[in-house]
Amino acid sequence: MEDERSFSDICGGRLVLQRRYYSPFCREFCLTCPRLSLCSLTAVTCTVWLAAYGLFTLWENSMILSAAIFITLLGLLGYLHFVKIDQETLLIIDSLGIQMTSSYASGKESTTFIEMGNVKDVVINEAIYMQKVIYYLCILLKDPVEPHKISQVVPVFQSAKPRLDCLIEVYRSCQEILAHQKATSTSP
Amino acid sequence: MNLPHWALCVSLSSVPLALHSVPAIHSDLGLLTRVPGSLGFGAGSRGLKVLGEVGCLPAHTRQDPNQRQAGRVCLGWVAWGRGVALHCPPASEASTVLSFQQLFWARQRVPGMVLKAFFPTCCASADSGLLVGRWVPEQSSAVVLAVVHFPFIPIQVKELLAQVQQASQVGVAVLGTWCHRQQEPEESLGHFLEGLGTIFSHEPWLQLCRERGSKSWSCKAIRQQVPVAPGVPSEDQVMLIFYDQRKVLLSQLHPPTVLPDHQAGDAVASSGGLAVVFDTVARSELLFHGDQYDEGPVRLSHWQSEGVEASVLGELAKRASGPVCLLLACLLSLVSAVSACWLWKLWPLPFIRSKLSTCEQLRHRLEHLTLVFSTQRAQSPTQLMSSNRIGQLADALVPVADHVAEELQHLLQWLMGAPAGLKMNRALDQVLGRFFLYHIHLWISYIHLMSPFIERILWHVGLSACLGLTVALSILSDIIALLTFHIYCFYVYGARLYCLKIYGLSSLWRLFRGKKWNVLRQRVDSCSYNLDQLFIGTLLFTILVFLLPTTALYYLVFTLLRLLVVTVQGLIHLLVDLINSLPLYSLGLRLCRPYRLAAGVKFRVLEHEAGRPLRLLMQINPLPYSHVVHTYRLPSCGCHPKHSWGSLCRKLFFGELIYPWRQRGDRQD
Numbered sequence: 063m064e065d066e067r068s069f070s071d072i073c074g075g076r077l078v079l080q081r082r083y084y085s086p087f088c089r090e091f092c093l094t095c096p097r098l099s100l101c102s103l104t105a106v107t108c109t110v111w112l113a114a115y116g117l118f119t120l121w122e123n124s125m126i127l128s129a130a131i132f133i134t135l136l137g138l139l140g141y142l143h144f145v146k147i148d149q150e151t152l153l154i155i156d157s158l159g160i161q162m163t164s165s166y167a168s169g170k171e172s173t174t175f176i177e178m179g180n181v182k183d184v185v186i187n188e189a190i191y192m193q194k195v196i197y198y199l200c201i202l203l204k205d206p207v208e209p210h211k212i213s214q215v216v217p218v219f220q221s222a223k224p225r226l227d228c229l230i231e232v233y234r235s236c237q238e239i240l241a242h243q244k245a246t247s248t249s250p
Numbered sequence: 251m252n253l254p255h256w257a258l259c260v261s262l263s264s265v266p267l268a269l270h271s272v273p274a275i276h277s278d279l280g281l282l283t284r285v286p287g288s289l290g291f292g293a294g295s296r297g298l299k300v301l302g303e304v305g306c307l308p309a310h311t312r313q314d315p316n317q318r319q320a321g322r323v324c325l326g327w328v329a330w331g332r333g334v335a336l337h338c339p340p341a342s343e344a345s346t347v348l349s350f351q352q353l354f355w356a357r358q359r360v361p362g363m364v365l366k367a368f369f370p371t372c373c374a375s376a377d378s379g380l381l382v383g384r385w386v387p388e389q390s391s392a393v394v395l396a397v398v399h400f401p402f403i404p405i406q407v408k409e410l411l412a413q414v415q416q417a418s419q420v421g422v423a424v425l426g427t428w429c430h431r432q433q434e435p436e437e438s439l440g441h442f443l444e445g446l447g448t449i450f451s452h453e454p455w456l457q458l459c460r461e462r463g464s465k466s467w468s469c470k471a472i473r474q475q476v477p478v479a480p481g482v483p484s485e486d487q488v489m490l491i492f493y494d495q496r497k498v499l500l501s502q503l504h505p506p507t508v509l510p511d512h513q514a515g516d517a518v519a520s521s522g523g524l525a526v527v528f529d530t531v532a533r534s535e536l537l538f539h540g541d542q543y544d545e546g547p548v549r550l551s552h553w554q555s556e557g558v559e560a561s562v563l564g565e566l567a568k569r570a571s572g573p574v575c576l577l578l579a580c581l582l583s584l585v586s587a588v589s590a591c592w593l594w595k596l597w598p599l600p601f602i603r604s605k606l607s608t609c610e611q612l613r614h615r616l617e618h619l620t621l622v623f624s625t626q627r628a629q630s631p632t633q634l635m636s637s638n639r640i641g642q643l644a645d646a647l648v649p650v651a652d653h654v655a656e657e658l659q660h661l662l663q664w665l666m667g668a669p670a671g672l673k674m675n676r677a678l679d680q681v682l683g684r685f686f687l688y689h690i691h692l693w694i695s696y697i698h699l700m701s702p703f704i705e706r707i708l709w710h711v712g713l714s715a716c717l718g719l720t721v722a723l724s725i726l727s728d729i730i731a732l733l734t735f736h737i738y739c740f741y742v743y744g745a746r747l748y749c750l751k752i753y754g755l756s757s758l759w760r761l762f763r764g765k766k767w768n769v770l771r772q773r774v775d776s777c778s779y780n781l782d783q784l785f786i787g788t789l790l791f792t793i794l795v796f797l798l799p800t801t802a803l804y805y806l807v808f809t810l811l812r813l814l815v816v817t818v819q820g821l822i823h824l825l826v827d828l829i830n831s832l833p834l835y836s837l838g839l840r841l842c843r844p845y846r847l848a849a850g851v852k853f854r855v856l857e858h859e860a861g862r863p864l865r866l867l868m869q870i871n872p873l874p875y876s877h878v879v880h881t882y883r884l885p886s887c888g889c890h891p892k893h894s895w896g897s898l899c900r901k902l903f904f905g906e907l908i909y910p911w912r913q914r915g916d917r918q919d
Contacts, residue, residue: 082855084855084858084864085489085858085864087364087487087489087864088489088855088864090855153853153855155489155853155866156364157364157366157389157390158366158489158491158523158853158866161852161853163852173852173871174850174871175850175851175852175853175871177523177524178523179523246364
């Protein structure tokens, strides 16, 4: 079962949440971030080239212009490969674990998998981010030595930064699965 | 009450036991209330298996519905082939630990319990047969290792499994049946497969089935012993997880989760569900020796069935490596013996050797080679063996030295004038300036004298550059040190002069105030001076104070130059350190065989049809490069300067000499 809904992120950009329910114990949430806008790309390129042209008039060395072109190209490629995240996915499988995947604009994917034995809970936290107060979903991990303590907090959807309404949808689904997992688990 | 309440179902496939003292056994899933003391029971224990600590989930007890306690599973038995009754004394009590051949957890039947079946991708196209692997009850997961094909003799299969179990300490057993059939289901095969369930009984019994040529799978896990409704075997929901057996076999998880020590037989993995899978596959190598094409009694299908990997060159290299290693080890020991010879211990050779970083590097390289013999060399350097290149380099060196000396002369002329607008003491200025100029003149003459021989020396030195890039860099560092030797000398002269001046000034300042430094007590004491002592002291003090700016300026200039040279040498040393400690093998492994170094796993959901079991593909998530370097760093030389910034500034202010080349194990000069 698959459905798609449109939300907005904390800056007002448009996000698309795709939910796939593969089975009662396996669900996937896919958040698509807004694409690289042409305006910002043009603005950055123009700034860099104007600066390069200014330096060129100062020093009359044409290497500066070629260098500016290279810098722009390499910078764009580096941005697409290392910084710009296109899609963030959360896959939660009962009794196996939670997997978070970030796909970059250049196609690179980075995945983290947390086993269900290490997951204590999934919660929505409130945080102060610059001048804003935002909500974010995070996974609380158990301490292997002391099961009642929390050893780590792993935030989810860090690049997409959806708003509370989107987070509540994801939170509810995750809690259903976690409740089922806790009911059927062997260890306390 | 001090006994935990819990419900536990145990099934034993072998001889039923007679119970001595029968506790209160309830018919529905062996609900147990209170059992006094320890129980005795009849024979039937075959081999000991310690289960360790497990958490127990109690069934709805009569007294406390939600009580949960962890207890130590101590003993269990079975009565008449089924049923339950299990008693667990409190954890603090030392208990007699008994075990049985197959002892299983079966929890309270909760609808929707998922069973995970890890299935190797290589067996997905194998013919029908029996599934062989390991059952992990705590995670409710079955790790399938191989498929045994028909025809087989059950006794031989059991023997092979016992053999593997003994060799690898992994509880390998028959988990179920695998059916790879044509479009129309064959009834006879189905009945035959079900009949196998009685020969190799396992709880739960897996039945995986796939239609030839299609992607639809069907899986069933049947539990005979714990019926929801009496008489009807219950089924669990199954989730299939495919894994690449060869990659999981060769891979190594970081950080390696330490599994608890294994006594004979199965042990409970207290953490890391996936680490158990990796561990199981890695330890069952013995199972992968036989193949379905071999003539042995049992025909298996696993990752080796796709073709045993080998290469002719690889095999030849393996055979040749033994004698080659031996030969090279002999040569290295010869070289080490020569270098440890007593001739090298005659002074001043050890002193020179400790100062030249090339010798240090050569020694390190020799140690390295002797210790880890098969390591490749750091980098194959560009060979400067052609005399053309050496000649060019030699021709370039002398003008560079000349240029440096000329620049120094300009600097001194500038100092002798009015540097930066400061007014110097004429006489002292001229004296110092002429002294240093003469020194430079000597140095230039020396360089010109040596210039015919430089080419030969460089050629011989360049020979040793074939030992690696690090040696070449160390040679460079030493050449820089030798070429800037006069700067070092100037720094020493300036520093000594300045140091003397500062000590003199501080001592005369104390005299001015009527105090004295007590060497015995290491402190400042008051002292009464004579009049003429005071007079001369004050005079000298005044002279020193007025000459201070000149000396300080010379000291400052030469110290800066020296620090510049030291910085350049330090950077080269850092680079050499970096190259030495870089784990090239691990980086190469991460580049070419990323599955060997695993940070974890990742799952991908395969095509899903309603009504069919969920299928996932488990792939290895390789370790990021930064973690590879961090984890596998080789120990570096350790030649870092031991100064902190504070002590460095203090030394500079008081004019004490700075020695930047402290090597490991060097005493204070």
